[in-house]
Amino acid sequence: MFLLALATERVVAYASREAQREREADLLRIGTAYADAIRSYYLASPGAVKRWPTSVGELLDDRRFVQVRRHLREPYRDPMTRGEWGVLRAPDGGIAGVYSSSGEKPIRTAEIEFGELVLPAAQRYSDWQFAHRLPLPDSNANPTRPVR
DSSP states (O other): OHHHHHHHHHHHHHHHHHHHHHHHHHHHHHHHHHHHHHHHHHHTOSSSSOOOOSSHHHHHOBOSSSSOBOSOSSOOOOTTTSSOOEEEEOTTSSEEEEEOOOOSOOSOOSOEEETTEEEOOOSSGGGOEEOOOOEETTEEEEEOOOBO
16 A cells, blocks of 8 residues: 555656646747747837837737737736736836746756747746847847846
């Protein structure tokens, strides 16, 4: 009976770890999609003045052009909390990026690179901030510093 309980405990622990690994992969995929959509919206701003989206809705339905542009397919939920994403604010108050509000420890704790997007080493999922560093509208030399 003891051996059966021990084996069951190990199977449950393994299954739990695998479920966390899948949610973490979803977090990285969806967070990167949000960062890419926000970057696309910002860079597609007509004229010389670049603008950040003020809501997720603007990423889904960008009406600044004659033909509607979609930078994101749908408003994805945070896979770790099953709720809303935390929002990183740009200097003008728009959305510069997103982060998970989960305080869980990630499986991957080392720095992660996705091309131009770099996630620093993390102790919690909320440490990963999905935001590209883009130049401010008035200066090409200073990167943005999104603030929570």
